[in-house]
Amino acid sequence: MADSKSRTIILDKIKKSLQTTTNRPFDNITQNTQIYQPQNEDLDILFAEQFTKMQGQFNYCTSEQDAAENIAQLCNSKNWQAIFIGNPQIQNILSKIPSQHFTNNLATSNVSVTFCESLIARTGSMILSSKSSDGRTTSVYAPAHICIAYTDQLMYDIKDGIQHLQQKYSNNNIPGMITLATGPSRTADIEKTLVTGVHGPKEVYCFLIERNW
Template identity: 55%
Template sequence: MFAGEFVNLQGKFAFCINENDMLQQVQKLITEKEWTKIYCSEDKWNAAFSNTINLAGCDASVTGCEFLVARTGTIVMSAAQQSGRTTSVYAPVHICIAYTNQLVYDIKDALQLMKEKYAGNIPSLITFASGPSRTADIEKTLVTGVHGPKEVYCFLVEA
């Protein structure tokens, strides 16, 4: 369900059978797109992907997430993550790596689990990203990438 909704929102989805499969698929994407500057502040993937310390000039950023909401195809992120507030929205391309145990059905479920996870110390920012940035403010014409990434990829790893 998540994959279908995410793709309907112009996101690009890939299922990975394990971590090695994910590493290979993300590296293949980076090579095919000829991205040379990848920003990643997540300790788990920094060595594999990050080759720049400058988020402002990167081609793509790699982050994790708190949860994936199946019903709406939404990626839930927070300020408590290592990637912080700007990594997922500042780069022209956002690559999110998630695990099947992070899938929830509805936004209500994600919020309840956030409350439990952070036990009274809710992060100062919770972001709900549903595909690439888009707006129809200009003459009611849909434009992507105006207020955030032009492309969003989600690599879902079997947990």
């Protein structure tokens, strides 16, 4: 009985609070305020530095063919026999890899290969979204994830990446899921011990392809 009364009091307080508007304490702050000042070094160098700091493995490629050769070499060195690709364009790029190494079953794959929406240089992150033909789970389900990106997808900060999404899809068509992936999956929930690969890929690779158009 006492619990029911307490619950009613709390709910009444919440309703009253929701009905009362509160003035903004900092009206002079705008969304255009630059919090992080861009560094002088190139975005590709900054991204590579931050990405590798977060245990990602970075590879700069001069062309799609260069990327395909490097990815094939990586797959051979890792002995990955089940490569999952959900995007037809990526399948064309990696067409020289023997077809028997590809799989349609993400659940049993060794590695997945995807594109991304953009790369965030300041944090070494990849922005992924549900609008991509790669799907929602492709980048997080397999034990390893390879992201193929292009130099014109490099952005300095997360804010720039979000603005890019707004321009690309328009505000009325923003993807239902936007993911910011920074290096391999890791958690320290259990006894404060850092463990990788619990909630996503244990290995993350980025192949950045030079493109100037």
